Amino acid sequence: MVVRKDVFDVLIIGSGLAGLVVAETIGRHLDVGIFSKGETTDTNSYRAQGGVAAAITKEDCWENHWRDTLEAGHAHNDLDNTATMTKAGRDAIQMLVEWGVLFDRDERSHLKLGKEGAHDYPRIVHAGGDRTGAALIHTLHKRVRKHVQFFNEETVLSILKEKGNCVGVKTVNKQGNIHFRYGAHIVLATGGGGQLFSQTTNQPFATGDGYALAYRAGAILRDMEFVQFHPTLFATETGTAGLITEAVRGAGARLVTADNVRLMANHPKGDLAGRDVVARAIHSVRRHGEDVFLDVTPVLNLAERFPGVASLCKTYGYTSRLPVAPGAHFVMGGVVAMPDGETNVPGLSAVGEVASTGVHGANRLASNSLLEAVVFGRSVGRKLLERPGKVFGNPVEQSLQKSPLPPTKFEIRQVMDEACGVTRDEQTLREASDFFRLSFQSSYESDDPEIQERHNMSLVAGMIANAALKRTESRGSHYREDHPVKDASWQDVSLTWSIKQTKEGN
Ligand SMILES: Cc1cc2nc3c(=O)[nH]c(=O)nc-3n(C[C@H](O)[C@H](O)[C@H](O)COP(=O)(O)OP(=O)(O)OC[C@H]3O[C@@H](n4cnc5c(N)ncnc54)[C@H](O)[C@@H]3O)c2cc1C
Secondary structure (H helix, E strand, C coil): CCCCCCEEEEEEECCCHHHHHHHHHHCCCCCEEEECCCCCCCCHHHHCCCCEECCCCCCCCHHHHHHHHHHHCCCCCCHHHHHHHHHCHHHHHHHHHHHCCCCCECCCCCECEECCCCCCCCCEECCCCCCHHHHHHHHHHHHHCCCCEEECCEEEEEEEEECCEEEEEEEEECCCCEEEEEEEEEEECCCCCHHHCCCECCCCCCCCHHHHHHHHCCCCEECCCCEEEEEEEEECCCCEEEECCCHHHHCCCEEEECCCCECCCCCCCHHHCCHHHHHHHHHHHHCCCCCEEEECCCCCCHHHHCHHHHHHHHHHCCCCEEEEEEEEEEECCEEECCCCCECCCCCEEECHHHEECCCCCCCCCCCHHHHHHHHHHHHHHHHHHHCCCCCCCCCECCCCCCCCCCCCHHHHHHHHHHHHCCCECHHHHHHHHHHCHHHHHHCCCCCCHHHHHHHHHHHHHHHHHHHHHHCCCCECCECECCECCCCHHHCCCCCEECHHHHHHCC
Protein backbone atom coordinates (compact mmCIF):
# COMPACT_ATOMS: atom_id res chain seq x y z
CA MET A 1 0.00 0.00 0.00
CA VAL A 2 1.27 3.49 -0.83
CA VAL A 3 1.32 5.83 2.20
CA ARG A 4 0.54 9.46 1.30
CA LYS A 5 3.34 11.84 2.19
CA ASP A 6 5.05 15.07 1.23
CA VAL A 7 8.73 14.07 1.15
CA PHE A 8 10.04 11.79 -1.61
CA ASP A 9 13.29 10.66 -3.15
CA VAL A 10 12.10 11.67 -6.60
CA LEU A 11 9.24 13.85 -7.85
CA ILE A 12 8.19 13.33 -11.47
CA ILE A 13 6.18 16.11 -13.09
CA GLY A 14 4.09 14.41 -15.79
CA SER A 15 2.47 11.00 -16.13
CA GLY A 16 2.82 10.56 -19.89
CA LEU A 17 4.99 7.82 -21.36
CA ALA A 18 8.29 9.49 -20.40
CA GLY A 19 7.28 10.00 -16.75
CA LEU A 20 5.83 6.50 -16.44
CA VAL A 21 8.95 4.82 -17.88
CA VAL A 22 11.10 6.67 -15.32
CA ALA A 23 8.63 5.66 -12.57
CA GLU A 24 8.63 2.01 -13.69
CA THR A 25 12.44 1.97 -13.61
CA ILE A 26 12.83 3.44 -10.09
CA GLY A 27 9.46 2.86 -8.39
CA ARG A 28 10.38 -0.36 -6.58
CA HIS A 29 13.59 1.10 -5.14
CA LEU A 30 12.88 4.76 -4.36
CA ASP A 31 10.00 6.81 -2.94
CA VAL A 32 8.37 8.42 -5.96
CA GLY A 33 5.57 10.97 -6.37
CA ILE A 34 4.18 11.71 -9.84
CA PHE A 35 2.04 14.71 -10.83
CA SER A 36 -0.36 15.36 -13.66
CA LYS A 37 -2.71 18.18 -14.49
CA GLY A 38 -5.49 15.78 -15.36
CA GLU A 39 -6.08 12.03 -15.23
CA THR A 40 -3.57 9.49 -16.54
CA THR A 41 -5.39 9.33 -19.85
CA ASP A 42 -5.19 13.12 -20.36
CA THR A 43 -1.76 12.99 -21.98
CA ASN A 44 -0.45 13.27 -25.51
CA SER A 45 1.13 9.86 -25.00
CA TYR A 46 -2.33 8.35 -24.56
CA ARG A 47 -3.42 9.92 -27.86
CA ALA A 48 -0.49 8.54 -29.89
CA GLN A 49 -1.74 6.59 -32.87
CA GLY A 50 0.95 5.51 -35.35
CA GLY A 51 3.32 3.71 -33.00
CA VAL A 52 6.95 3.34 -31.96
CA ALA A 53 9.71 3.45 -34.60
CA ALA A 54 12.40 0.76 -34.31
CA ALA A 55 14.60 -1.04 -36.84
CA ILE A 56 13.85 -4.67 -36.02
CA THR A 57 13.66 -6.59 -39.31
CA LYS A 58 16.48 -8.41 -41.14
CA GLU A 59 16.23 -5.95 -44.03
CA ASP A 60 16.50 -2.91 -41.77
CA CYS A 61 19.18 -1.74 -39.31
CA TRP A 62 19.63 1.08 -36.80
CA GLU A 63 21.93 2.93 -39.22
CA ASN A 64 19.02 3.21 -41.72
CA HIS A 65 16.77 4.52 -38.98
CA TRP A 66 19.50 6.97 -37.91
CA ARG A 67 19.92 8.23 -41.50
CA ASP A 68 16.16 8.73 -41.96
CA THR A 69 16.02 10.62 -38.64
CA LEU A 70 18.82 12.96 -39.72
CA GLU A 71 17.30 13.51 -43.14
CA ALA A 72 13.90 14.39 -41.64
CA GLY A 73 15.65 16.61 -39.06
CA HIS A 74 17.56 18.53 -41.79
CA ALA A 75 20.86 17.54 -40.15
CA HIS A 76 20.15 19.80 -37.18
CA ASN A 77 20.27 16.70 -34.95
CA ASP A 78 22.79 15.70 -32.30
CA LEU A 79 24.46 12.80 -34.14
CA ASP A 80 25.55 10.81 -31.06
CA ASN A 81 22.28 11.08 -29.17
CA THR A 82 20.37 10.15 -32.32
CA ALA A 83 22.59 7.07 -32.71
CA THR A 84 22.04 6.15 -29.04
CA MET A 85 18.27 6.33 -29.51
CA THR A 86 18.00 4.47 -32.82
CA LYS A 87 20.46 1.75 -31.71
CA ALA A 88 18.32 1.10 -28.64
CA GLY A 89 15.09 0.63 -30.66
CA ARG A 90 15.10 -3.17 -30.77
CA ASP A 91 15.78 -3.56 -27.02
CA ALA A 92 13.14 -0.94 -26.21
CA ILE A 93 10.46 -2.91 -28.06
CA GLN A 94 11.60 -6.14 -26.38
CA MET A 95 11.39 -4.44 -22.97
CA LEU A 96 7.86 -3.15 -23.68
CA VAL A 97 6.80 -6.66 -24.74
CA GLU A 98 8.22 -8.04 -21.47
CA TRP A 99 6.32 -5.36 -19.55
CA GLY A 100 3.13 -6.69 -21.14
CA VAL A 101 2.36 -4.35 -24.04
CA LEU A 102 0.31 -6.29 -26.60
CA PHE A 103 1.61 -5.05 -29.94
CA ASP A 104 -0.24 -6.06 -33.12
CA ARG A 105 1.05 -9.30 -34.66
CA ASP A 106 0.42 -11.26 -37.86
CA GLU A 107 -0.87 -14.84 -38.05
CA ARG A 108 2.71 -16.13 -37.54
CA SER A 109 2.99 -14.03 -34.41
CA HIS A 110 5.53 -11.63 -35.95
CA LEU A 111 5.16 -7.96 -35.05
CA LYS A 112 3.19 -6.10 -37.71
CA LEU A 113 5.10 -3.06 -38.97
CA GLY A 114 3.61 0.13 -40.40
CA LYS A 115 5.30 2.62 -42.71
CA GLU A 116 5.17 6.36 -42.11
CA GLY A 117 6.40 9.58 -43.72
CA ALA A 118 10.16 9.87 -44.44
CA HIS A 119 10.91 6.31 -43.22
CA ASP A 120 12.59 4.26 -45.95
CA TYR A 121 11.48 0.97 -44.35
CA PRO A 122 8.36 -0.29 -42.59
CA ARG A 123 9.42 -0.04 -38.92
CA ILE A 124 6.47 1.29 -36.93
CA VAL A 125 5.44 -1.12 -34.17
CA HIS A 126 1.83 -0.50 -33.16
CA ALA A 127 -0.95 -1.72 -30.87
CA GLY A 128 -4.74 -1.78 -31.22
CA GLY A 129 -4.35 -0.59 -34.84
CA ASP A 130 -4.08 3.15 -34.29
CA ARG A 131 -4.37 3.08 -30.48
CA THR A 132 -0.72 2.52 -29.58
CA GLY A 133 -0.51 5.27 -26.97
CA ALA A 134 -3.51 3.97 -25.04
CA ALA A 135 -2.02 0.45 -24.96
CA LEU A 136 1.33 1.76 -23.67
CA ILE A 137 -0.18 3.99 -20.99
CA HIS A 138 -2.63 1.37 -19.68
CA THR A 139 0.13 -1.23 -19.38
CA LEU A 140 2.63 1.10 -17.72
CA HIS A 141 0.08 2.61 -15.37
CA LYS A 142 -1.01 -0.83 -14.16
CA ARG A 143 2.60 -1.71 -13.32
CA VAL A 144 3.58 1.61 -11.77
CA ARG A 145 0.55 2.42 -9.62
CA LYS A 146 1.45 -0.25 -7.01
CA HIS A 147 4.74 1.45 -6.22
CA VAL A 148 4.41 5.19 -6.64
CA GLN A 149 2.10 7.88 -5.35
CA PHE A 150 0.01 9.59 -8.04
CA PHE A 151 -1.04 13.21 -7.60
CA ASN A 152 -3.59 13.50 -10.39
CA GLU A 153 -5.27 16.85 -11.06
CA GLU A 154 -2.47 18.57 -9.14
CA THR A 155 -0.69 21.22 -11.18
CA VAL A 156 2.90 22.18 -10.46
CA LEU A 157 3.14 25.97 -10.24
CA SER A 158 6.86 26.29 -9.57
CA ILE A 159 10.04 24.40 -8.75
CA LEU A 160 11.53 25.10 -5.31
CA LYS A 161 15.25 25.60 -4.95
CA GLU A 162 17.74 25.72 -2.10
CA LYS A 163 21.37 26.74 -2.54
CA GLY A 164 21.02 26.31 -6.30
CA ASN A 165 19.54 22.77 -6.06
CA CYS A 166 16.00 21.81 -7.01
CA VAL A 167 14.40 20.39 -3.86
CA GLY A 168 10.66 20.36 -4.36
CA VAL A 169 7.59 21.76 -6.05
CA LYS A 170 4.74 24.07 -5.21
CA THR A 171 1.43 22.72 -6.48
CA VAL A 172 -2.26 23.55 -6.59
CA ASN A 173 -4.98 20.91 -6.69
CA LYS A 174 -8.49 20.94 -8.15
CA GLN A 175 -9.93 22.43 -4.95
CA GLY A 176 -7.44 25.31 -5.12
CA ASN A 177 -5.32 24.07 -2.17
CA ILE A 178 -1.62 24.92 -2.34
CA HIS A 179 0.89 22.19 -1.37
CA PHE A 180 4.66 22.08 -1.00
CA ARG A 181 6.13 18.65 -1.79
CA TYR A 182 9.81 17.86 -1.46
CA GLY A 183 12.14 15.52 -3.31
CA ALA A 184 15.88 15.01 -3.67
CA HIS A 185 15.44 15.10 -7.41
CA ILE A 186 12.87 16.58 -9.80
CA VAL A 187 12.17 14.96 -13.18
CA LEU A 188 10.45 17.19 -15.68
CA ALA A 189 8.30 15.06 -18.05
CA THR A 190 5.65 17.65 -18.89
CA GLY A 191 5.28 17.07 -22.65
CA GLY A 192 4.83 19.80 -25.26
CA GLY A 193 2.88 22.97 -25.99
CA GLY A 194 0.55 22.46 -28.95
CA GLN A 195 -2.15 24.46 -27.14
CA LEU A 196 -0.27 27.64 -27.99
CA PHE A 197 -2.00 27.37 -31.38
CA SER A 198 -5.70 27.23 -32.20
CA GLN A 199 -5.45 24.09 -34.37
CA THR A 200 -3.58 21.29 -32.63
CA THR A 201 -3.47 17.55 -32.10
CA ASN A 202 -2.45 18.08 -28.46
CA GLN A 203 -4.58 17.47 -25.39
CA PRO A 204 -5.92 20.55 -23.56
CA PHE A 205 -3.26 20.49 -20.79
CA ALA A 206 -0.37 20.78 -23.27
CA THR A 207 0.22 24.47 -22.56
CA GLY A 208 4.01 24.35 -22.41
CA ASP A 209 4.22 24.57 -18.59
CA GLY A 210 7.42 22.52 -18.41
CA TYR A 211 9.40 24.93 -20.58
CA ALA A 212 8.32 27.83 -18.35
CA LEU A 213 8.96 25.92 -15.08
CA ALA A 214 12.46 25.01 -16.25
CA TYR A 215 13.20 28.52 -17.52
CA ARG A 216 12.25 30.06 -14.18
CA ALA A 217 14.36 27.45 -12.37
CA GLY A 218 17.41 28.55 -14.38
CA ALA A 219 17.52 25.87 -17.10
CA ILE A 220 18.80 26.49 -20.62
CA LEU A 221 16.37 25.91 -23.50
CA ARG A 222 17.15 25.75 -27.21
CA ASP A 223 15.66 25.34 -30.71
CA MET A 224 12.24 26.71 -29.68
CA GLU A 225 11.55 27.98 -33.22
CA PHE A 226 11.16 24.39 -34.40
CA VAL A 227 7.48 23.51 -33.94
CA GLN A 228 6.16 20.65 -36.04
CA PHE A 229 2.78 20.98 -37.75
CA HIS A 230 1.20 17.64 -38.52
CA PRO A 231 -0.17 17.78 -42.07
CA THR A 232 -3.37 15.80 -41.63
CA LEU A 233 -5.76 16.88 -38.94
CA PHE A 234 -9.38 16.13 -39.75
CA ALA A 235 -10.77 19.49 -40.97
CA THR A 236 -14.27 20.52 -39.91
CA GLU A 237 -16.31 23.63 -40.66
CA THR A 238 -15.19 25.26 -37.42
CA GLY A 239 -11.56 24.08 -37.24
CA THR A 240 -10.12 20.61 -36.77
CA ALA A 241 -11.13 17.47 -34.90
CA GLY A 242 -8.28 15.09 -34.21
CA LEU A 243 -5.39 13.56 -36.04
CA ILE A 244 -5.34 11.19 -38.99
CA THR A 245 -2.13 9.22 -38.51
CA GLU A 246 0.23 9.19 -41.47
CA ALA A 247 0.27 5.40 -41.22
CA VAL A 248 -2.97 5.75 -43.25
CA ARG A 249 -0.89 7.29 -46.05
CA GLY A 250 1.63 4.50 -45.47
CA ALA A 251 -1.23 2.09 -46.16
CA GLY A 252 -2.04 3.78 -49.49
CA ALA A 253 -4.18 6.88 -48.79
CA ARG A 254 -3.41 9.87 -51.07
CA LEU A 255 -3.66 13.62 -50.71
CA VAL A 256 -5.77 15.22 -53.43
CA THR A 257 -7.15 18.64 -54.29
CA ALA A 258 -10.86 19.36 -54.76
CA ASP A 259 -10.37 18.44 -58.47
CA ASN A 260 -8.84 15.10 -57.50
CA VAL A 261 -5.32 16.11 -58.56
CA ARG A 262 -2.65 14.36 -56.47
CA LEU A 263 -1.00 16.99 -54.29
CA MET A 264 2.35 15.26 -53.68
CA ALA A 265 2.75 13.71 -57.16
CA ASN A 266 5.96 15.63 -57.88
CA HIS A 267 7.80 14.84 -54.66
CA PRO A 268 10.22 11.85 -54.78
CA LYS A 269 8.66 10.43 -51.60
CA GLY A 270 5.12 11.31 -52.73
CA ASP A 271 2.53 11.28 -49.96
CA LEU A 272 5.16 10.03 -47.52
CA ALA A 273 7.44 13.07 -47.78
CA GLY A 274 8.55 14.67 -44.49
CA ARG A 275 5.87 16.30 -42.33
CA ASP A 276 7.26 19.80 -42.87
CA VAL A 277 7.07 19.39 -46.66
CA VAL A 278 3.55 17.92 -46.70
CA ALA A 279 2.21 20.48 -44.18
CA ARG A 280 3.49 23.35 -46.36
CA ALA A 281 2.00 21.79 -49.51
CA ILE A 282 -1.44 21.55 -47.86
CA HIS A 283 -1.14 25.03 -46.32
CA SER A 284 -0.27 26.56 -49.71
CA VAL A 285 -3.57 25.29 -51.16
CA ARG A 286 -5.75 26.05 -48.15
CA ARG A 287 -4.51 29.62 -47.73
CA HIS A 288 -6.24 30.37 -51.07
CA GLY A 289 -9.54 29.12 -49.65
CA GLU A 290 -9.44 25.69 -51.31
CA ASP A 291 -9.74 22.34 -49.57
CA VAL A 292 -7.36 19.38 -49.52
CA PHE A 293 -8.59 15.82 -49.01
CA LEU A 294 -7.14 12.52 -47.94
CA ASP A 295 -8.51 9.87 -50.28
CA VAL A 296 -8.69 6.67 -48.19
CA THR A 297 -10.29 4.44 -50.85
CA PRO A 298 -6.99 2.58 -51.57
CA VAL A 299 -6.67 1.54 -47.88
CA LEU A 300 -7.77 -2.06 -47.36
CA ASN A 301 -9.66 -2.89 -44.13
CA LEU A 302 -9.62 0.72 -42.89
CA ALA A 303 -11.98 0.03 -39.98
CA GLU A 304 -9.91 -2.87 -38.67
CA ARG A 305 -6.50 -1.27 -39.18
CA PHE A 306 -7.37 2.28 -38.15
CA PRO A 307 -10.41 2.13 -35.86
CA GLY A 308 -9.83 5.70 -34.59
CA VAL A 309 -9.89 7.14 -38.11
CA ALA A 310 -12.89 4.98 -39.04
CA SER A 311 -14.81 6.32 -36.06
CA LEU A 312 -14.01 9.95 -37.08
CA CYS A 313 -15.35 9.16 -40.58
CA LYS A 314 -18.52 7.74 -39.07
CA THR A 315 -19.07 10.70 -36.73
CA TYR A 316 -18.73 13.24 -39.56
CA GLY A 317 -20.36 11.13 -42.29
CA TYR A 318 -17.39 10.70 -44.66
CA THR A 319 -16.53 7.50 -46.51
CA SER A 320 -13.77 8.16 -49.05
CA ARG A 321 -12.35 11.71 -49.19
CA LEU A 322 -11.65 13.27 -45.79
CA PRO A 323 -10.92 17.02 -45.57
CA VAL A 324 -7.56 17.69 -43.89
CA ALA A 325 -5.59 20.67 -42.53
CA PRO A 326 -2.26 21.06 -40.68
CA GLY A 327 -2.12 21.67 -36.91
CA ALA A 328 0.52 22.16 -34.20
CA HIS A 329 1.79 18.76 -33.13
CA PHE A 330 5.23 18.62 -31.53
CA VAL A 331 7.90 20.97 -30.17
CA MET A 332 11.36 19.85 -31.28
CA GLY A 333 13.12 22.34 -29.00
CA GLY A 334 13.05 22.31 -25.22
CA VAL A 335 15.15 22.02 -22.09
CA VAL A 336 18.72 21.12 -23.03
CA ALA A 337 19.24 17.62 -21.61
CA MET A 338 21.54 14.63 -21.96
CA PRO A 339 20.08 11.18 -22.77
CA ASP A 340 20.19 10.47 -19.00
CA GLY A 341 18.12 13.62 -18.41
CA GLU A 342 20.85 15.79 -16.92
CA THR A 343 20.29 19.55 -17.31
CA ASN A 344 22.40 22.53 -16.27
CA VAL A 345 20.36 22.86 -13.04
CA PRO A 346 21.43 20.59 -10.14
CA GLY A 347 18.62 18.25 -9.11
CA LEU A 348 16.59 18.78 -12.30
CA SER A 349 16.28 16.23 -15.13
CA ALA A 350 14.20 16.56 -18.28
CA VAL A 351 12.84 13.76 -20.46
CA GLY A 352 10.29 13.24 -23.23
CA GLU A 353 8.91 16.02 -25.39
CA VAL A 354 9.87 18.80 -22.93
CA ALA A 355 13.56 17.87 -23.29
CA SER A 356 15.85 18.83 -26.13
CA THR A 357 18.33 15.99 -26.51
CA GLY A 358 18.84 16.97 -30.14
CA VAL A 359 17.40 13.75 -31.60
CA HIS A 360 14.63 15.46 -33.57
CA GLY A 361 16.68 18.18 -35.27
CA ALA A 362 14.58 20.74 -37.11
CA ASN A 363 11.72 18.31 -37.84
CA ARG A 364 10.87 15.09 -35.96
CA LEU A 365 10.71 11.81 -37.84
CA ALA A 366 7.33 10.12 -37.33
CA SER A 367 7.04 7.77 -34.33
CA ASN A 368 10.42 8.73 -32.88
CA SER A 369 8.88 10.54 -29.92
CA LEU A 370 7.52 7.45 -28.17
CA LEU A 371 10.86 5.76 -28.83
CA GLU A 372 12.70 8.69 -27.24
CA ALA A 373 10.40 8.61 -24.19
CA VAL A 374 11.08 4.88 -23.65
CA VAL A 375 14.83 4.84 -24.34
CA PHE A 376 15.78 8.03 -22.50
CA GLY A 377 13.14 7.51 -19.78
CA ARG A 378 14.93 4.26 -18.97
CA SER A 379 18.33 6.05 -18.88
CA VAL A 380 17.00 8.76 -16.56
CA GLY A 381 15.67 6.10 -14.19
CA ARG A 382 18.93 4.14 -14.19
CA LYS A 383 20.94 7.26 -13.42
CA LEU A 384 18.64 8.10 -10.49
CA LEU A 385 19.13 4.60 -9.09
CA GLU A 386 22.90 5.15 -9.13
CA ARG A 387 22.75 8.39 -7.17
CA PRO A 388 19.36 9.36 -5.85
CA GLY A 389 20.68 12.34 -3.82
CA LYS A 390 19.35 13.57 -0.51
CA VAL A 391 16.39 15.70 0.47
CA PHE A 392 17.36 19.22 1.48
CA GLY A 393 15.99 21.28 4.38
CA ASN A 394 14.09 24.52 4.01
CA PRO A 395 13.76 25.65 0.43
CA VAL A 396 13.12 29.29 -0.17
CA GLU A 397 10.02 30.08 -2.16
CA GLN A 398 10.62 32.97 -4.53
CA SER A 399 8.30 35.80 -3.55
CA LEU A 400 5.77 36.23 -6.34
CA GLN A 401 6.14 39.31 -8.49
CA LYS A 402 2.84 41.18 -8.50
CA SER A 403 1.86 40.65 -12.09
CA PRO A 404 -0.43 42.28 -14.59
CA LEU A 405 -2.98 39.88 -16.12
CA PRO A 406 -1.45 37.86 -18.95
CA PRO A 407 -3.14 37.81 -22.38
CA THR A 408 -6.07 35.40 -22.72
CA LYS A 409 -5.58 32.03 -24.41
CA PHE A 410 -7.61 33.29 -27.35
CA GLU A 411 -5.29 36.30 -27.77
CA ILE A 412 -2.16 34.16 -27.42
CA ARG A 413 -3.37 31.70 -30.06
CA GLN A 414 -4.45 34.43 -32.42
CA VAL A 415 -0.96 35.96 -32.36
CA MET A 416 0.78 32.57 -32.60
CA ASP A 417 -1.40 31.39 -35.53
CA GLU A 418 -0.66 34.57 -37.40
CA ALA A 419 3.09 34.78 -36.73
CA CYS A 420 4.49 31.36 -35.85
CA GLY A 421 2.46 28.93 -37.97
CA VAL A 422 3.45 26.79 -40.96
CA THR A 423 4.95 29.85 -42.71
CA ARG A 424 6.47 32.94 -41.07
CA ASP A 425 7.87 36.36 -41.96
CA GLU A 426 9.76 39.17 -40.28
CA GLN A 427 6.95 41.64 -39.82
CA THR A 428 4.45 39.35 -38.08
CA LEU A 429 7.23 37.79 -36.00
CA ARG A 430 8.34 41.24 -34.86
CA GLU A 431 4.76 42.08 -33.87
CA ALA A 432 4.44 38.78 -31.97
CA SER A 433 7.73 39.30 -30.23
CA ASP A 434 6.56 42.79 -29.12
CA PHE A 435 3.21 41.38 -27.97
CA PHE A 436 4.87 38.83 -25.67
CA ARG A 437 7.80 41.03 -24.58
CA LEU A 438 6.48 41.80 -21.09
CA SER A 439 5.69 38.18 -20.15
CA PHE A 440 8.95 36.97 -21.62
CA GLN A 441 11.18 39.48 -19.87
CA SER A 442 9.47 39.38 -16.48
CA SER A 443 8.48 35.68 -16.10
CA TYR A 444 5.55 36.32 -13.78
CA GLU A 445 3.96 33.72 -11.51
CA SER A 446 0.53 33.30 -9.93
CA ASP A 447 -1.15 30.91 -7.47
CA ASP A 448 -4.20 30.76 -9.73
CA PRO A 449 -3.65 27.79 -12.10
CA GLU A 450 -5.63 29.35 -14.95
CA ILE A 451 -3.63 32.61 -14.76
CA GLN A 452 -0.39 30.69 -14.32
CA GLU A 453 -1.13 28.65 -17.46
CA ARG A 454 -1.54 31.89 -19.42
CA HIS A 455 1.73 33.27 -17.97
CA ASN A 456 3.44 30.03 -19.04
CA MET A 457 1.93 30.16 -22.52
CA SER A 458 2.95 33.81 -23.03
CA LEU A 459 6.49 33.12 -21.85
CA VAL A 460 6.90 30.12 -24.17
CA ALA A 461 5.20 31.96 -27.04
CA GLY A 462 7.69 34.80 -26.52
CA MET A 463 10.58 32.35 -26.77
CA ILE A 464 9.21 30.78 -29.97
CA ALA A 465 8.50 34.14 -31.62
CA ASN A 466 11.92 35.58 -30.72
CA ALA A 467 13.74 32.46 -31.90
CA ALA A 468 11.77 32.37 -35.16
CA LEU A 469 12.53 36.06 -35.72
CA LYS A 470 16.25 35.60 -35.13
CA ARG A 471 16.69 32.54 -37.38
CA THR A 472 16.83 34.24 -40.77
CA GLU A 473 16.69 31.08 -42.87
CA SER A 474 14.30 28.19 -43.51
CA ARG A 475 15.09 24.77 -42.07
CA GLY A 476 12.74 21.87 -41.40
CA SER A 477 9.58 23.00 -39.65
CA HIS A 478 10.77 26.63 -39.48
CA TYR A 479 9.85 28.26 -42.80
CA ARG A 480 10.49 31.97 -43.37
CA GLU A 481 8.80 33.33 -46.50
CA ASP A 482 11.33 36.18 -46.50
CA HIS A 483 14.27 33.73 -46.16
CA PRO A 484 12.93 30.66 -47.99
CA VAL A 485 16.12 28.59 -48.24
CA LYS A 486 18.62 26.99 -45.89
CA ASP A 487 21.59 29.18 -45.05
CA ALA A 488 24.88 27.36 -44.44
CA SER A 489 25.88 29.91 -41.80
CA TRP A 490 22.99 28.65 -39.62
CA GLN A 491 24.07 25.00 -39.90
CA ASP A 492 24.72 23.60 -36.39
CA VAL A 493 23.61 26.87 -34.76
CA SER A 494 21.10 26.53 -31.92
CA LEU A 495 19.48 29.59 -30.37
CA THR A 496 19.44 29.22 -26.59
CA TRP A 497 17.26 30.84 -23.94
CA SER A 498 17.67 31.18 -20.18
CA ILE A 499 16.48 33.58 -17.52
CA LYS A 500 20.11 34.58 -16.93
CA GLN A 501 20.57 35.55 -20.60
CA THR A 502 17.29 37.50 -20.56
CA LYS A 503 18.25 39.39 -17.40
CA GLU A 504 21.61 40.25 -18.91
CA GLY A 505 19.80 41.44 -22.03
CA ASN A 506 21.37 38.93 -24.47
C1 LIG B 1 -2.61 12.89 -31.39
C2 LIG B 1 -1.15 12.57 -31.25
C3 LIG B 1 -0.63 11.44 -31.87
C4 LIG B 1 0.71 11.13 -31.74
N1 LIG B 1 1.19 9.98 -32.32
C5 LIG B 1 2.48 9.63 -32.09
C6 LIG B 1 2.97 8.38 -32.55
O1 LIG B 1 2.25 7.57 -33.12
N2 LIG B 1 4.28 8.08 -32.31
C7 LIG B 1 5.13 8.94 -31.66
O2 LIG B 1 6.30 8.62 -31.48
N3 LIG B 1 4.66 10.13 -31.21
C8 LIG B 1 3.37 10.48 -31.40
N4 LIG B 1 2.92 11.67 -30.91
C9 LIG B 1 3.82 12.49 -30.08
C10 LIG B 1 3.94 11.83 -28.72
O3 LIG B 1 2.71 11.26 -28.35
C11 LIG B 1 4.36 12.80 -27.63
O4 LIG B 1 5.42 13.60 -28.05
C12 LIG B 1 4.82 12.02 -26.40
O5 LIG B 1 3.81 11.11 -26.03
C13 LIG B 1 5.15 12.94 -25.26
O6 LIG B 1 5.26 12.18 -24.09
P1 LIG B 1 5.61 12.88 -22.72
O7 LIG B 1 5.60 11.81 -21.70
O8 LIG B 1 6.84 13.68 -22.90
O9 LIG B 1 4.41 13.93 -22.49
P2 LIG B 1 2.83 13.74 -22.39
O10 LIG B 1 2.40 12.40 -22.77
O11 LIG B 1 2.22 14.88 -23.11
O12 LIG B 1 2.55 13.92 -20.83
C14 LIG B 1 2.76 15.16 -20.19
C15 LIG B 1 2.36 15.04 -18.74
O13 LIG B 1 2.82 16.19 -18.02
C16 LIG B 1 1.78 16.68 -17.20
N5 LIG B 1 1.99 18.10 -16.92
C17 LIG B 1 2.25 19.11 -17.79
N6 LIG B 1 2.39 20.27 -17.13
C18 LIG B 1 2.20 20.00 -15.81
C19 LIG B 1 2.17 20.79 -14.62
N7 LIG B 1 2.36 22.11 -14.63
N8 LIG B 1 1.92 20.17 -13.44
C20 LIG B 1 1.69 18.83 -13.39
N9 LIG B 1 1.72 18.03 -14.48
C21 LIG B 1 1.96 18.62 -15.67
C22 LIG B 1 0.52 16.40 -18.01
O14 LIG B 1 -0.64 16.46 -17.20
C23 LIG B 1 0.86 14.98 -18.50
O15 LIG B 1 0.59 14.06 -17.47
C24 LIG B 1 1.57 11.99 -31.02
C25 LIG B 1 1.05 13.13 -30.40
C26 LIG B 1 -0.29 13.41 -30.50
C27 LIG B 1 -0.82 14.64 -29.82
